[in-house]
Amino acid sequence: MYRRMIGWSSLSILGTFLVLCLISPVILPHSPTDIVALPLQPPGDRHWLGTNELGQDLLCRVLAGGQNSIMVGLVGAGLATLIGTALGMIAGYFGGRIDQFLSRLTDVIIAVPVFPLLIILSAYYALSLHALGLIMGALGWCPCARIVRAQALSLSQWPFVQGVRAMGAGHIYILGHYILPFVLPLSLVKFIFALQGYLLMGVGLGFIGLGGAQTIDWGWILNHAFTSGGLSMGCWWWFLAPVGAIVATSLSIAMIGYSLEQRHEPLSGGRNRWSVP
Structure with missing residues (x-):
């Protein structure tokens, strides 16, 4: 019950913030690049989060920046979860040489330092x-693939899967109807943390x-705030606006993952273990 309350509360906060980011061009009277007030104004009635050194409204900029920052996370996590789930299912279900090849590929990819590589490529x-x-997604699928592979390997040995296979069901049918539904909740947890x-x-x-x-x-x-001398000028709101958005969003996502982890983790000690319905 405690985890569920945390999960729903965090989901509500994250959902509200996502909606505000998406509809900000409609509900806000000006764009994030418009100069709307005097420079370096602290938070007030007209500009709730203050303005930067150009007189741009920080609330507009934070909401506009949220669209891009969250989209990067969604793109990377979505692609990593998709690739990891597919390859993990294939490796665990088929086993043998396919499993050995994909496992060695995972060992190689997981050793790549993603953040330094992104810096080099972007530069x-x-x-x-x-x-x-x-x-990020193309290089970050390995943790998801490993845990999905372990679960698919176990599922492929279950009697009901063996029985369906003995009845002549194809591999794609078994993977889609009997393996995927059991690993999807696990992939969801990995998606949240990714x-x-x-x-x-x-x-x-x-x-x-x-x-x-x-x-x-x-x-x-x-x-921009750091390079423009926001710290030396004491413009705390210039930093507080994006930092507050980052902390609130990251913490909400973490709490959602925390609430789902025990419920959907097959190796955890919780009551909701994997079972055949």
């Missing part, structure tokens, strides 16, 4: 944040000035 090829999200990790990774890339100069994201807002 040399000026990749956008969305392109970096795709690279979303948090890739969102923060995208923020880190934006903070060091990578990911496209024309793309507004939370990391770039922090980079």
Whole structure:
């Protein structure tokens, strides 16, 4: 009950923030690039989060940056979960040489330092944040593949799967109807935690000035505040706005994953273990 309350509360907070980010061009009277007030105004009635050194509204910029930052996490986590689930199911179900090949491939890919590689690629090829999200997903599927493989390997030996196979069912049918439904909740948990990790990774890339100069994201807002002397001028709201959004979003995602982990983790000690309905 405690985990469920945390999960629903966090989901409500995250969902509300996502909706605000998506509809911000409609509900806000100006765009994040418009100069709407005097520079470096603290939070007030007209500008709830204050303004930056150009007089741009920080609330508009934070909501606009949220669209890009969260999208990077969704793209990376979605692709990583899709690839990891597919390869993990194939490796665990078929076993043998296929399993050995995919396991060795996983060992190689998981050893690649993703964040330094993203820095190098972005510095040399000026990749956008969305392109970096795709690279994150293409290189980050290994943890999901490993745990899905372990579960699929166990499921493939269950009597009901063996019985369906003996009746002549095809591999695709068995994978889609008898393996996938049991590993999907596990993939969902991995997706949630990957979303948090890739969102923060995208923020880190934006903070060091990578990911496209024309793309507004939370990391770039922090980079702009730091390089423009926000700390020396004591403009605390310039940092508080994006940092608060990052912390609230990351914490909400983490709490959602926390609430789902025990319920859907097959190796946990919780009461909701895997069972055949």
